Amino acid sequence: MAISLSCSNLAVLTKTNIMLRSKSTNKINELEKTFTHRWVQVDLMQETIKLLKISPLLKSLSVLKLRGYSFEMILMVLIMGVFYGEQSVNSIVKHRLEKMKKDVFYRLLNNSMIDWRAILMQFVLKFTLLMESKKAKSDGKGLSPKCLILDDSDLKKTGELIEGVGNIWSHVVQKHILGFKLNMLIYWDGVSTLPLDFTLHREKGKNKKKKYGLEPKKYRKQFKKNRKTNSPGQERKKELDQTKIESGLAMVKRAMNKGLQVDYLLLDSWFTNKSFIDAVREVKGQNVQLIGMYKIVKTKFQYQGKEMTFKQIRNKQGKPKRNRKTGFYYLEAEVMLNNKPVKLFFSRKGRAGKWKLFLTTDMKLNFAQMIKTYQIRWTIEVFFKESKQLLGLGKSQSNNFDAQIASITIASIQYILLMLRLRFEEYESMGEMFRETKAEVIRVNLSDRLWVLLQEIVKQLVQLFGEIEEDEMIERLINNDKTYEKFKKILDVA
Numbered sequence: 001m002a003i004s005l006s007c008s009n010l011a012v013l014t015k016t017n018i019m020l021r022s023k024s025t026n027k028i029n030e031l032e033k034t035f036t037h038r039w040v041q042v043d044l045m046q047e048t049i050k051l052l053k054i055s056p057l058l059k060s061l062s063v064l065k066l067r068g069y070s071f072e073m074i075l076m077v078l079i080m081g082v083f084y085g086e087q088s089v090n091s092i093v094k095h096r097l098e099k100m101k102k103d104v105f106y107r108l109l110n111n112s113m114i115d116w117r118a119i120l121m122q123f124v125l126k127f128t129l130l131m132e133s134k135k136a137k138s139d140g141k142g143l144s145p146k147c148l149i150l151d152d153s154d155l156k157k158t159g160e161l162i163e164g165v166g167n168i169w170s171h172v173v174q175k176h177i178l179g180f181k182l183n184m185l186i187y188w189d190g191v192s193t194l195p196l197d198f199t200l201h202r203e204k205g206k207n208k209k210k211k212y213g214l215e216p217k218k219y220r221k222q223f224k225k226n227r228k229t230n231s232p233g234q235e236r237k238k239e240l241d242q243t244k245i246e247s248g249l250a251m252v253k254r255a256m257n258k259g260l261q262v263d264y265l266l267l268d269s270w271f272t273n274k275s276f277i278d279a280v281r282e283v284k285g286q287n288v289q290l291i292g293m294y295k296i297v298k299t300k301f302q303y304q305g306k307e308m309t310f311k312q313i314r315n316k317q318g319k320p321k322r323n324r325k326t327g328f329y330y331l332e333a334e335v336m337l338n339n340k341p342v343k344l345f346f347s348r349k350g351r352a353g354k355w356k357l358f359l360t361t362d363m364k365l366n367f368a369q370m371i372k373t374y375q376i377r378w379t380i381e382v383f384f385k386e387s388k389q390l391l392g393l394g395k396s397q398s399n400n401f402d403a404q405i406a407s408i409t410i411a412s413i414q415y416i417l418l419m420l421r422l423r424f425e426e427y428e429s430m431g432e433m434f435r436e437t438k439a440e441v442i443r444v445n446l447s448d449r450l451w452v453l454l455q456e457i458v459k460q461l462v463q464l465f466g467e468i469e470e471d472e473m474i475e476r477l478i479n480n481d482k483t484y485e486k487f488k489k490i491l492d493v494a
Contacts, residue, residue, distance in 0.1 A: 049417065051130060052123065052126040052130060054122070082392070109398065109400070112227040116236075116406055120195070120196070124187055124195075124196050124260075125258060131191075144188075145190065145263035146187075146189055146262055147266050148185060148252060149377050149379065150184070150267055150271055151186075152184065153181075153184065153384045154180075155179045155393075156394070160218045162222070163400060163404075165202065166203060167214065168180065168181050180201060180394075182200060183199045183247050184198045184380065185248070185251040185255060188376055188379055193380070193383050199236070199251065200401075200405070201247070202240050225402075236401070236402075240401075245270075245275065248271055249275050253279060262283075262288050263288065264288070264362075264376075265279075266377040268292065268293050272290075272294050273296065277340075289360060290359075290360060290362075291359075291365075292358070292359055293357065294357045297310075301342075310344060313344065317333060318331075328348065328367075329349075329351065330367045341361075342359055343362070381478045381479075385479065387412070387415050391411040394407075394411075
């Protein structure tokens, strides 16, 4: 039986025998442990792509022709690779295709003129339009706010010749590693986690003799490539040396300009600052608010007619209240920051726990609402974990920086397709596009259940290891493979 994607002539290029080989079966098995087995079958994923009606869009984005093959067709093969059980171009060509050469794929991956950012953004926009048109009752519409979530993650590499790579500090393993920092913007549509935009970064390091933490000889030998001025690839390469705050702010503004419905921007303490506060206030056409952890100790707020730090404000709040649902003790204060109102929530676990500060521009939020909304931020950690583990996010070892951008985009698109499949149990070719989704196959409450579980675990661990910050501990737990697998088993039976 031949496999057909979006282009009819692809069937001619595909081997008749599509049984997965032993080497690639492992990857499919991993996917099936996380997702219902039928959702990762090739035919269903092909139908999922068709539902997004992405074909006309891809044709309009690029007129690229690669030895007679359309850009659309080659991209679809790359996207479908993981669902065939293949994790590399060499594997796809060797196991799946008879006539196509791997150079055809490398030319696409290495092409600096392809606007991968626009392609990924359009997949998300198509997803949200499809969901809006269906308005499935089981989506829990209105129960969860729509959010943008910004965070970073380490992408470990093995080759020092990779263009732009350097030594970065990993707070997860507490040491320098070779790789990139991935700055990622996620869109939470109230049900699904959708990777929306990203940038890659390197770190200069403190040793001036070692540029980006590399020996001079090794840095000089890195792959280099001339790109056209203002080409998409050149613009992405420039982002390497931007700060994560600069690139994050640009991503948030781009997302807002695309008309996505957003209720909250969720940030950790690294990103919460005046620039992002101003950004949400400048959004036109919708009321977007910010919730973030805050750690800039020297910041002065206007409170009771005086300039005070948040610690001084906290000391004036009296006895803390206790939120029964979370077990947190908290204080709150309405203050002015740069002559604009913001609300501060001081929170700690137990009477002896360390105080955390949350800042929000939403003056109507109470503590329980704030915490419930902020916990949605952990869905981005789940995305990082599952995408790296199941879809090979960041695993490309190509020396060409354009291929690094392309591979991350493709893994993000694969995740979007799985999220679409997770929203619906099965596809109907006749009548309605989808049957009404059954509650047990939708992970609507994944973040809620994960949050409750982690809260209880962290509550116990913080008491034993009080010097570790709660948010840092949660991130370490998610990033530990063995611990994460145990979490998933508990969630599966919850």
